[in-house]
Amino acid sequence: xxxxxxxxxxxxxxxxxxxxxxxxxxxxxxxxxxxxxxxxxxxxxxxxxxxxxxxxxxxxxxxxxxxxxxxxxxxxxxxxxxxxxxxxxxxxxxxxxxxxxxxxxxxxxxxxxxxxxxxxxxxxxxxxxxxxxxxxxxxxxxxxxxxxxxxxxxxxxxxxxxxxxxxxxxxxxxxxxxxxxxxxxxxxxxxxxxxxxxxxxxxxxxxxxxxxxxxxxxxxxxxxxxxxxxxxxxxxxxxxxxxxxxxxxxxxxxxxxxxxxxxxxxxxxxxxxxxxxxxxxxxxxxxxxxxxxxxxxxxxxxxxxxxxxxxxxxxxxxxxxxxxxxxxxxxxxxxxxx
Numbered sequence: 001x002x003x004x005x006x007x008x009x010x011x012x013x014x015x016x017x018x019x020x021x022x023x024x025x026x027x028x029x030x031x032x033x034x035x036x037x038x039x040x041x042x043x044x045x046x047x048x049x050x051x052x053x054x055x056x057x058x059x060x061x062x063x064x065x066x067x068x069x070x071x072x073x074x075x076x077x078x079x080x081x082x083x084x085x086x087x088x089x090x091x092x093x094x095x096x097x098x099x100x101x102x103x104x105x106x107x108x109x110x111x112x113x114x115x116x117x118x119x120x121x122x123x124x125x126x127x128x129x130x131x132x133x134x135x136x137x138x139x140x141x142x143x144x145x146x147x148x149x150x151x152x153x154x155x156x157x158x159x160x161x162x163x164x165x166x167x168x169x170x171x172x173x174x175x176x177x178x179x180x181x182x183x184x185x186x187x188x189x190x191x192x193x194x195x196x197x198x199x200x201x202x203x204x205x206x207x208x209x210x211x212x213x214x215x216x217x218x219x220x221x222x223x224x225x226x227x228x229x230x231x232x233x234x235x236x237x238x239x240x241x242x243x244x245x246x247x248x249x250x251x252x253x254x255x256x257x258x259x260x261x262x263x264x265x266x267x268x269x270x271x272x273x274x275x276x277x278x279x280x281x282x283x284x285x286x287x288x289x290x291x292x293x294x295x296x297x298x299x300x301x302x303x304x305x306x307x308x309x310x311x312x313x314x315x316x317x318x319x320x321x322x323x324x325x326x327x328x329x330x331x332x333x334x335x336x337x338x
Contacts, residue, residue: 003299004289007070008276010306012269014063019130019168020175020261021056021317025049027176029096029123030169032116035180035191039109042116043333046100048183051324053100055317057093062313069302073147073292074276081141081149082133085156089129096122127172128165132156135164135210138218138271140278143285150281160213167210170203171238171264175257178241182250185329193245200242208235211267218271230267234260 028049036042049056068075079086099118106112139160142151177196181189211231219227241256272278276292279285293299 003296003303004070004293005274006303007066007293007299008269008273008289011063011066011070012266014059014066015269016262016265018056018059018063019172019265020258021059022053023127023172023261024176024179025053025056026123026127026172027174028180029119029176030127030173031176031180031192031195032120034195035188039112040330040333041188042112044184044188044328044330045180046103046119047328047333048180050100052320054097055320057097066302066306070294070299071276071287071289071292072294074287077143077147077149077277077287078137081143081151082136082156084153085129085133089126089133092122092125092129094122096126124169127169131165131168132161134168134265134268135161137277138214138268140275140280140286142281143277143279143287144281145285147277147279147285147287160217163206163210163213167203167207167264170199170206171257171261174200174203174238174241175261178245178250178253178257181245182254183327185327188330189250193248196245197242200238200245204235204238204242207238207264211235211264214267214271223270223273227267227270230263230270234264234267237263 028045032042032045036045064075067078095118099115099122103112103115103119133156136156136158139158141149142155144150174196177192177199180192181196184192211234215224215227215231237256237259241253241260244250244253244256274289275286276289277287279287294302
């Protein structure tokens with residue numbers, strides 16, 4: 001197998017990992033105004049992801065670095081063409097991170113409320129924009145013969161792109177709500193379970209429409225069967241996750257929703273291959289794994305680095321989740337803790 005194909009798979013792996021891990025962070029952040037009745041409830045929710053959110057977010061940095069090093073032409077066209085959308089996404093992630101760190105530094109309700117809303121908005125915005133971005137990557141964008149994006153922000157806000165954004169928003173929200181049922185107890189767990197059912201049903205409808213659209217509009221004869229299998233797995237695991245959540249099997253529900261995200265995002269990368277950024281002006285202007293990749297030597301060096309470092313990162317992250325595996329309860333939150 002050629003190295004550019006391997007690195008296409010590695011980039012996909014990092015983005016899938018990021019969406020699985022930071023996806024439930026987004027979901028928890030979006031849930032603050034819907035599940036919490038007082039400040040202690042909000043602190044319970046924030047504490048479910050407090051030890052891990054920043055570690056989860058590093059996956060997007062690794063994914064971006066891998067993309068830059070392995071497919072510099074893809075990186076250049078993507079980050080210049082999607083500049084405004086990615087800038088808004090970055091601002092949202094920064095605002096969310098600042099809110100997590102500074103929420104407890106003040107004592108007034110206004111102070112806490114301000115940072116709470118920064119968490120909410122900083123979770124909703126990237127959850128939506130990631131879907132818009134990836135849908136447009138799969139669908140293709142107006143690239144000229146120099147691989148330069150000649151559209152604007154509104155070019156990305158097309159029906160397929162917006163549907164993709166709604167699907168990732170719904171999936172991440174459902175993912176986060178099921179994570180909350182896994183990490184909390186009593187009334188908070190009950191509220192999260194009920195809301196997960198409502199959000200999950202809507203998400204199922206949106207995801208089915210998006211995956212069918214993707215399957216018939218953007219898969220080739222060579223990828224259709226694999227795309228069909230992955231889309232079917234995504235649909236079945238999502239329905240099964242909602243059923244497990246309803247029957248109070250939180251661990252099973254969480255594992256199933258993880259499977260949904262893995263298979264759904266993987267289906268997008270399968271639909272994209274061997275392109276990395278198609279052109280809607282002329283297919284010949286598009287970027288592929290052939291004309292967008294780094295040199296063979298660069299990919300060889302990066303492969304050895306990945307072979308050594310990726311298992312270490314996964315092992316460390318697994319250990320972190322094991323250490324912070326216990327549930328968070330209201331009575332564990334001190335009355336005057338900020």
